[in-house]
Amino acid sequence: MKKIIAAMLLTFLLTHCVQDTDTGYPERGMIPDKRMLHIGIVVKNIEISLDHWTKFLGLEKRPEVRMAEGHEANPTHYRGNPSNAKAKLAFMQLENMEVELIEPVGEEASHWKEFLDTKGEGVHHIAFRVKGMEENHYIENYNKNGLPMVQHGGWDGGEYGYMDGLSSLGVMVELLEMYDN
Amino acid sequence: MKKIIAAMLLTFLLTHCVQDTDTGYPERGMIPDKRMLHIGIVVKNIEISLDHWTKFLGLEKRPEVRMAEGHEANPTHYRGNPSNAKAKLAFMQLENMEVELIEPVGEEASHWKEFLDTKGEGVHHIAFRVKGMEENHYIENYNKNGLPMVQHGGWDGGEYGYMDGLSSLGVMVELLEMYDN
Numbered sequence: 001m002k003k004i005i006a007a008m009l010l011t012f013l014l015t016h017c018v019q020d021t022d023t024g025y026p027e028r029g030m031i032p033d034k035r036m037l038h039i040g041i042v043v044k045n046i047e048i049s050l051d052h053w054t055k056f057l058g059l060e061k062r063p064e065v066r067m068a069e070g071h072e073a074n075p076t077h078y079r080g081n082p083s084n085a086k087a088k089l090a091f092m093q094l095e096n097m098e099v100e101l102i103e104p105v106g107e108e109a110s111h112w113k114e115f116l117d118t119k120g121e122g123v124h125h126i127a128f129r130v131k132g133m134e135e136n137h138y139i140e141n142y143n144k145n146g147l148p149m150v151q152h153g154g155w156d157g158g159e160y161g162y163m164d165g166l167s168s169l170g171v172m173v174e175l176l177e178m179y180d181n
Numbered sequence: 182m183k184k185i186i187a188a189m190l191l192t193f194l195l196t197h198c199v200q201d202t203d204t205g206y207p208e209r210g211m212i213p214d215k216r217m218l219h220i221g222i223v224v225k226n227i228e229i230s231l232d233h234w235t236k237f238l239g240l241e242k243r244p245e246v247r248m249a250e251g252h253e254a255n256p257t258h259y260r261g262n263p264s265n266a267k268a269k270l271a272f273m274q275l276e277n278m279e280v281e282l283i284e285p286v287g288e289e290a291s292h293w294k295e296f297l298d299t300k301g302e303g304v305h306h307i308a309f310r311v312k313g314m315e316e317n318h319y320i321e322n323y324n325k326n327g328l329p330m331v332q333h334g335g336w337d338g339g340e341y342g343y344m345d346g347l348s349s350l351g352v353m354v355e356l357l358e359m360y361d362n
Binding site for chain 1: 209214220230233236237239278301302303307348350351
């Protein structure tokens with residue numbers, strides 16, 4: 001009986017916890033499922049870009065623009081330091097995913113601004129849903145695998161982290177957690 | 182009776198064919214449906230990027246890399262001129278879409294190379310399926326709406342066009358047609 005339990009335990013460990021010894025990547029990948037929630041595009045002027053997108057998609061209603069600011073429940077941090085970074089955001093629903101437009105506002109440092117200043121307008125990140133960003137050691141694991149977190153923030157109902165995949169995947173990864181589901 | 186037919190015709194024209202007089206955008210948008218097929222990421226070295234992506238997604242099988250070359254049925258054109266541009270391609274299937282990796286090969290001019298040289302590695306395009314690229318005047322319409330075609334090519338079973346949405350949408354649009362469906 002002990003042998004069976006030991007074998008089961010070993011099988012579980014091998015299939016669930018083994019990491020690629022060369023790279024440290026978890027064997028089952030770094031996202032819980034392969035559903036891309038949205039792509040996030042950094043733009044200079046969200047009003048102008050939104051006009052183009054609304055017409056490109058033929059939307060009946062122009063999506064609303066809202067301001068994303070730090071929230072006391074999850075204050076914004078950029079490269080480890082507190083930041084008052086703000087951005088105007090708008091979301092557009094496609095059939096299988098969303099498109100997010102982001103215009104960094106003001107001079108406060110943020111990865112949105114860093115990206116716009118160094119690469120110009122373009123696709124900043126691809127977003128995936130996670131559960132338990134802290135408890136499941138996402139940030140630690142991404143850091144270990146060469147995708148350090150460069151910005152973190154949120155609100156009272158959720159949080160996000162931008163993981164730097166620019167040099168490995170060619171794009172930033174946003175990990176997005178909603179506490180209520 | 183004639184009045185009814187005339188009214189029906191007018192209604193049809195108004196709802197189907199009217200364009201925004203300010204911009205020339207078709208009222209129903211510029212894609213037949215809002216399903217994003219894939220995002221295309223231009224990279225310097227597809228083998229290295231594919232290793233990262235395979236591990237990031239936790240894929241059991243590393244996707245194959247194939248060479249995209251011009252085909253006599255649809256020879257490649259870049260900014261109006263014939264081009265022998267080549268690229269290595271790989272596709273990864275996610276739950277709701279695909280990710281394409283593209284490594285431009287050789288010194289021949291292409292928009293892949295232009296993008297890599299000017300902006301570095303990153304998301305080059307978002308792709309949508311179309312039917313009748315030529316018969317339905319897609320290229321003409323996109324051009325009229327400020328998204329000129331900068332590269333066109335294909336094979337015996339289909340064709341693609343890269344439409345320059347960089348300054349309006351923040352990303353290139355790939356129109357992709359498959360002749361058999």
